[in-house]
Amino acid sequence: MKLGTLKDGTRDGKLVVVSRDLTKAVAAQDIAPTLQRALDDWKSAEPALRALAERLEKGSAPTAFAFDPTKMMAPLPRAYQWIDGSVFKNHGELMKKAFDTENKVSFPEDRPMMYQGASDEFIGPTDDFVTVEEAWGIDFEAEVGVITGEVAMQTPPDKAGAAIRLVMLMNDWSLRNLIMEELSRMFGFMQSKPASACSPLAVTPDELGPAWKDWMVHLPLRVQFNGSPFGRANAGVGAAFNFSHLISHATRTRNLVAGSIIGSGTVSNADRETGSSCIAERRAMERIEHGAPRTPFMKFGDRVRIEALDAAGRSVFGAIDQKCSALARRV
Amino acid sequence: MKLGTLKDGTRDGKLVVVSRDLTKAVAAQDIAPTLQRALDDWKSAEPALRALAERLEKGSAPTAFAFDPTKMMAPLPRAYQWIDGSVFKNHGELMKKAFDTENKVSFPEDRPMMYQGASDEFIGPTDDFVTVEEAWGIDFEAEVGVITGEVAMQTPPDKAGAAIRLVMLMNDWSLRNLIMEELSRMFGFMQSKPASACSPLAVTPDELGPAWKDWMVHLPLRVQFNGSPFGRANAGVGAAFNFSHLISHATRTRNLVAGSIIGSGTVSNADRETGSSCIAERRAMERIEHGAPRTPFMKFGDRVRIEALDAAGRSVFGAIDQKCSALARRV
Numbered sequence: 001m002k003l004g005t006l007k008d009g010t011r012d013g014k015l016v017v018v019s020r021d022l023t024k025a026v027a028a029q030d031i032a033p034t035l036q037r038a039l040d041d042w043k044s045a046e047p048a049l050r051a052l053a054e055r056l057e058k059g060s061a062p063t064a065f066a067f068d069p070t071k072m073m074a075p076l077p078r079a080y081q082w083i084d085g086s087v088f089k090n091h092g093e094l095m096k097k098a099f100d101t102e103n104k105v106s107f108p109e110d111r112p113m114m115y116q117g118a119s120d121e122f123i124g125p126t127d128d129f130v131t132v133e134e135a136w137g138i139d140f141e142a143e144v145g146v147i148t149g150e151v152a153m154q155t156p157p158d159k160a161g162a163a164i165r166l167v168m169l170m171n172d173w174s175l176r177n178l179i180m181e182e183l184s185r186m187f188g189f190m191q192s193k194p195a196s197a198c199s200p201l202a203v204t205p206d207e208l209g210p211a212w213k214d215w216m217v218h219l220p221l222r223v224q225f226n227g228s229p230f231g232r233a234n235a236g237v238g239a240a241f242n243f244s245h246l247i248s249h250a251t252r253t254r255n256l257v258a259g260s261i262i263g264s265g266t267v268s269n270a271d272r273e274t275g276s277s278c279i280a281e282r283r284a285m286e287r288i289e290h291g292a293p294r295t296p297f298m299k300f301g302d303r304v305r306i307e308a309l310d311a312a313g314r315s316v317f318g319a320i321d322q323k324c325s326a327l328a329r330r331v
Numbered sequence: 332m333k334l335g336t337l338k339d340g341t342r343d344g345k346l347v348v349v350s351r352d353l354t355k356a357v358a359a360q361d362i363a364p365t366l367q368r369a370l371d372d373w374k375s376a377e378p379a380l381r382a383l384a385e386r387l388e389k390g391s392a393p394t395a396f397a398f399d400p401t402k403m404m405a406p407l408p409r410a411y412q413w414i415d416g417s418v419f420k421n422h423g424e425l426m427k428k429a430f431d432t433e434n435k436v437s438f439p440e441d442r443p444m445m446y447q448g449a450s451d452e453f454i455g456p457t458d459d460f461v462t463v464e465e466a467w468g469i470d471f472e473a474e475v476g477v478i479t480g481e482v483a484m485q486t487p488p489d490k491a492g493a494a495i496r497l498v499m500l501m502n503d504w505s506l507r508n509l510i511m512e513e514l515s516r517m518f519g520f521m522q523s524k525p526a527s528a529c530s531p532l533a534v535t536p537d538e539l540g541p542a543w544k545d546w547m548v549h550l551p552l553r554v555q556f557n558g559s560p561f562g563r564a565n566a567g568v569g570a571a572f573n574f575s576h577l578i579s580h581a582t583r584t585r586n587l588v589a590g591s592i593i594g595s596g597t598v599s600n601a602d603r604e605t606g607s608s609c610i611a612e613r614r615a616m617e618r619i620e621h622g623a624p625r626t627p628f629m630k631f632g633d634r635v636r637i638e639a640l641d642a643a644g645r646s647v648f649g650a651i652d653q654k655c656s657a658l659a660r661r662v
Contacts, residue, residue, distance in 0.1 A: 079411070185439075185444065193447075
C-alpha cells in the first residue's frame with residue numbers, strides 16, 4: 001500500500017492512497033483525515049486503507065483522481081520525532097576524511113551513530129529547498145526513512161523492526177560549512193541540518209516485496225544532480241546496522257510516539273562505481289584522488305532528484321525532485 | 332491568561348483555561364480542542380480564550396470545575412519542535428568543571444549555545460519520570476521554556492521575541508553518565524536527554540507582570556529535592572542571551588512552526604547562596620570545594636519540585652512535582 005499527503009492549504013494536508021503504478025490517487029478522509037491520525041489509530045486504519053487501496057487498483061474507487069507528485073506534501077509535513085542514523089560505514093569513513101575529523105569522530109562497532117533531528121518541518125518532494133547563503137555549503141543526502149508506530153522504551157533489536165509502518169526516501173539537506181563549527185561545540189547538529197525533504201509516497205514494507213529484507217531496502221537510490229547521474233548506491237549494501245537496530249537504540253532511554261521517523265543516514269557503498277548520495281562524499285573522494293575537492297557544493301538553481309526503482313523498473317516511492325533556491329528577503 | 336492541558340485519555344489532551352489563583356478551570360473545546368490547535372490559529376483563538384478566562388475570573392463560566400494539577404498533562408504533551416539553549420553562564424562554567432571539558436566545550440560570546448531536543452513526549456507535571464538505571468546518573472534541570480507561534484527563517488534578535496505566545500517551567504531530565512560518551516562522539520544529545528517535563532500551566536507573558544522583562548522571567552525558580560530546599564536561582568539573572576536571541580538563533584537556517592518550544596537551559600546564578608537547579612551543579616561546587624562530589628544523583632523514589640512564585644507569593648505556573656521511578660520490565 002502506498003500512502004501520501006495531498007496539499008490542501010492546511011499544515012498537515014490530506015491523506016491519500018496512491019495506486020501501485022503511481023497514476024491514480026484517492027482521498028482517505030473517511031478513514032483518517034491525515035497520515036498522523038492514521039498512525040495514531042493504525043490497528044483500525046490500516047485494514048480500511050488497504051481495502052481502499054484494493055478498490056483503487058481495481059478501478060472501483062469512484063472518487064479517484066490523477067496522481068500528481070507536484071501536489072504532494074511530505075507524508076508527514078510536520079512530525080513529532082525525527083532521529084537520523086549513520087549506518088553506512090563507507091559514508092562515515094569518507095566524511096572523516098572530508099572533514100579532517102579522523103581522530104575526533106569515532107563510529108563505535110557495538111551501537112549505531114544517531115542524532116536528534118528537527119521534526120517540525122518536512123519539505124514536499126518537489127518543493128524548493130530554500131536557504132540563505134551558498135557559502136554555507138549546500139548539500140543533499142539521499143537516504144531511506146521509516147515511520148514507526150509507538151515503540152516502548154528498551155525494545156530489543158530483534159523486536160523493534162516490527163514497529164515499522166511505512167518506508168520512504170528522504171533528502172537530508174545539510175549545510176556542510178556550518179557542520180564542523182557546530183559539532184566542535186559538542187551540542188550536535190542544529191543550524192547545519194535544516195528541514196529534510198521526503199518522497200511523495202510512504203509505502204508499507206510489503207510493497208517492497210523481496211527488496212525489503214533484514215529491515216532494510218535492497219534497492220539502489222538513483223541520484224541525479226542537474227539531470228546527470230550522480231549516484232546509485234544500494235540502500236541494502238554496506239550498512240553496519242539495520243532499521244530494527246536503529247529503532248531499538250533510539251528506545252534505550254525513551255518511548256517513541258506513533259509517527260516517529262528514523263533515518264538510515266546517507267546511503268553509501270564501498271564500490272566507487274556506484275557514485276555518491278551527497279556532494280560531500282564525492283569531494284572526499286576527489287580529495288583522496290587529486291589532493292583537493294573539485295565538485296562545488298550546490299548553487300541556487302541547482303536540482304537534485306532521488307528515486308528508487310523496483311526490479312521491474314517502477315518507481316516505488318515516487319521521486320524527490322527539488323531545486324535549491326535563495327530565501328526571498330523581507331524588505 | 333493561564334492555559335493547560337487536561338488528561339482525557341487522548342494523546343493531546345483537552346485545552347483548559349485556569350484561574351489566576353489556580354483554583355478553577357474551564358474546558359475551551361468550543362474555541363480549540365487542544366493547545367496545538369489554538370496555537371495553529373492563535374489570532375482568532377487568543378481573544379476567545381481571553382474572554383473565557385475573564386468569565387472564569389468573574390465566576391460566570393458555568394462549566395468551571397476545580398483545578399487539580401495531578402490531572403494535567405504537559406501543556407503540549409507532544410510537540411513538533413523543542414530546542415534547548417544554555418544561556419546561564421554560571422551553569423556552563425560549572426558543567427565544564429564537573430565534566431572535565433574545560434578545553435573541549437567552548438561557549439561562544441557572540442551566539443547562544445543550543446541543541447536540538449526531542450519533542451515527541453513531554454511528561455505531565457506530577458507524572459513520574461520513568462527510567463531504567465540509577466547508574467545512568469539521573470538528574471533534573473529546572474528551567475524556563477517558551478512556546479512560540481510561527482517564526483520565519485532569519486528573524487532578527489530584536490523581532491523574534493514577539494513570537495512568544497506562552498511561558499512555562501520545564502524539568503529537562505538528564506542522564507549525566509550517558510552525556511559525555513554521547514557528546515564525545517560529536518552527534519549531540521540523544522539517549523542522554525530523554526523526555527522533559529513541563530509545569531501544569533503555560534501562561535501568556537502579560538500574566539507575569541513586571542517579572543517579564545527583556546524577554547526573560549525575573550523570578551526565582553524554587554527547587555526542592557525530597558522536600559528540602561535545593562535552589563532558588565533567579566531566571567532573570569546571569570543570562571548571556573534572552574529568549575528573543577534564542578528564537579532568532581534557531582531561525583538562522585529554518586522556519587519554526589507554531590507550537591515550537593524553546594528552553595533557557597538550567598537556570599543558574601553566580602551567587603552561591605541561591606543553590607542549584609540541578610544536582611550536577613551542586614556536585615561541581617562540591618568538587619571545587621572538597622575535591623570530590625558528595626551529593627549522589629537521583630535514586631528511584633526521589634522527588635523533585637520546581638515552582639515559581641510571584642511577588643505576592645502566588646504560584647505562577649503551578650508546580651512540577653515528580654518522582655523518579657524504575658521502568659517496569661516486561662516479562
